[in-house]
Amino acid sequence: MTQDEARGLFAGARVARLATVDADGRPHLVPITFAAAGDMVWSAVDEKPKRTRRLRRLENVAREPRVALLADHYDDSDWGALWWVRADGAGRVLEAGDAAAAIALLTERYAQYRDAPPRGPVLEIAVERWSGWRAR
Amino acid sequence: MTQDEARGLFAGARVARLATVDADGRPHLVPITFAAAGDMVWSAVDEKPKRTRRLRRLENVAREPRVALLADHYDDSDWGALWWVRADGAGRVLEAGDAAAAIALLTERYAQYRDAPPRGPVLEIAVERWSGWRAR
Numbered sequence: 085m086t087q088d089e090a091r092g093l094f095a096g097a098r099v100a101r102l103a104t105v106d107a108d109g110r111p112h113l114v115p116i117t118f119a120a121a122g123d124m125v126w127s128a129v130d131e132k133p134k135r136t137r138r139l140r141r142l143e144n145v146a147r148e149p150r151v152a153l154l155a156d157h158y159d160d161s162d163w164g165a166l167w168w169v170r171a172d173g174a175g176r177v178l179e180a181g182d183a184a185a186a187i188a189l190l191t192e193r194y195a196q197y198r199d200a201p202p203r204g205p206v207l208e209i210a211v212e213r214w215s216g217w218r219a220r
Numbered sequence: 221m222t223q224d225e226a227r228g229l230f231a232g233a234r235v236a237r238l239a240t241v242d243a244d245g246r247p248h249l250v251p252i253t254f255a256a257a258g259d260m261v262w263s264a265v266d267e268k269p270k271r272t273r274r275l276r277r278l279e280n281v282a283r284e285p286r287v288a289l290l291a292d293h294y295d296d297s298d299w300g301a302l303w304w305v306r307a308d309g310a311g312r313v314l315e316a317g318d319a320a321a322a323i324a325l326l327t328e329r330y331a332q333y334r335d336a337p338p339r340g341p342v343l344e345i346a347v348e349r350w351s352g353w354r355a356r
Contacts, residue, residue, distance in 0.1 A: 099294040103239040103247035111239035111247050113288040115304045152249040158235040163332045168251045196299045 085169075090214035094169040095120040097155035102127065102207070104144035104151050104175070112140055116207075118153075119189035125153060125171065125209040126178075126186035128202030142205060145175040151209060167218035173211035180204030221305075226350035230305040231256040233291035238263065238343070240280035240287050240311070248276055252343075254289075255325035261289060261307065261345040262314075262322035264338030278341060281311040287345060303354035309347035316340030 085093075094100070104112045116127040129139055145151060156168035178186060183204035190206075191197040221229075230236070240248045252263040265275055281287060292304035314322060319340035326342075327333040 098296050099292065101237045101249065101290055101292070103249045103288070105241055105245060105247050109241060109245060109284070110286045110308070111241050111288045113237065113239045113249075113290040113306055115290065115292040115294065148245070150246045152239070152247045154237055154249040154251065156235065156237070156251040158251065160234050170249055172246070 085216040085218060087214045090169045090171075090216040091120075091123070093167060093216065093218075094153070094155045094171060094214065097157075097169075100125075100127075100153050100155045102141060102151060102153055104141050105148045106140065106144050107147060112144055114141055116153075117190070117194055119186070119193045121189070123173075123211040125173070125211060126189060127207045127209075128183075128187060128190050128197075129205055129207070141207065142177050145207060146177055149174040149176060151175040153209065153211075164219045167216065169214065169216035171209070171211040172213045172215075173209045175207055175209045178204060178206040178208050221352040221354060223350045226305045226307075226352040227256075227259070229303060229352065229354075230289070230291045230307060230350070233293075233305075236261075236263075236289050236291045238277060238287060238289055240277050241284045242276065242280050243283060248280055250277055252289075253326070253330055255322070255329045257325070259309075259347040261309070261347060262325060263343045263345075264319075264323060264326050264333075265341055265343070277343065278313050281343060282313055285310040285312060287311045289345065289347075300355045303352065305350065305352035307345070307347040308349045308351075309345045311343050311345045314340060314342040314344050
């Protein structure tokens with residue numbers, strides 16, 4: 085799969101998964117909504133209840149910026165339609181004051197954000213490498 | 221979400237994502253098919269083309285057994301139906317000769333494996349902690 089094809093498939097997905105590494109070197113994994121443009125990906129913290137802004141994914145990225153994102157398509161009745169795309173890159177945390185453009189992109193993309201836009205922080209990932217596989 | 225509820229939701233999912241950590245401490249992420257029983261999860265290497273048995277996920281687990289698995293449900297039209305479950309545990313590689321029972325479970329679960337059962341190796345994960353979230 086070419087970088088362009090991988091980038092395009094990823095950008096069209098509605099959900100992705102974010103892997104970070106914690107202070108002990110253990111992988112951490114959460115699903116995310118996101119917006120993508122070129123080699124940049126943004127995801128807001130939108131979990132409820134918002135117990136704390138110091139979510140593990142944000143702590144992890146602040147200490148170890150290398151992250152992996154994955155979007156995939158699974159179809160139980162047609163394994164010929166399967167694909168996945170992985171994006172390896174470097175993440176950083178945009179505090180609310182710096183996240184307006186990212187929040188605008190996310191709000192444009194997900195109707196659910198229109199009533200209650202995320203306030204940030206936003207995780208910004210600069211993708212260094214796209215890779216992927218498709219069954220056909 | 222209770223451990224039992226998390227375990228049950230995970231076991232019913234058809235696809236999950238596996239996060240491992242590579243030799244440089246970078247997270248690696250792939251989608252997997254799997255079978256689960258209790259606190260054990262098995263996944264066969266079934267990618268095509270099978271360029272090599274030394275896939276990165278297997279190399280990673282052999283060196284750093286701590287892995288994370290994630291199953292999630294996304295519904296663009298109903299964010300009230302969203303859920304995810306994460307399984308943190310320790311993985312090990314079962315070579316083909318030790319993987320017969322796991323392959324039987326996988327073949328039972330996925331019709332596609334019946335014509336062409338995976339031969340192994342199989343990744344076996346002993347889950348130490350189930351966690352999750354659901355919107356309602």
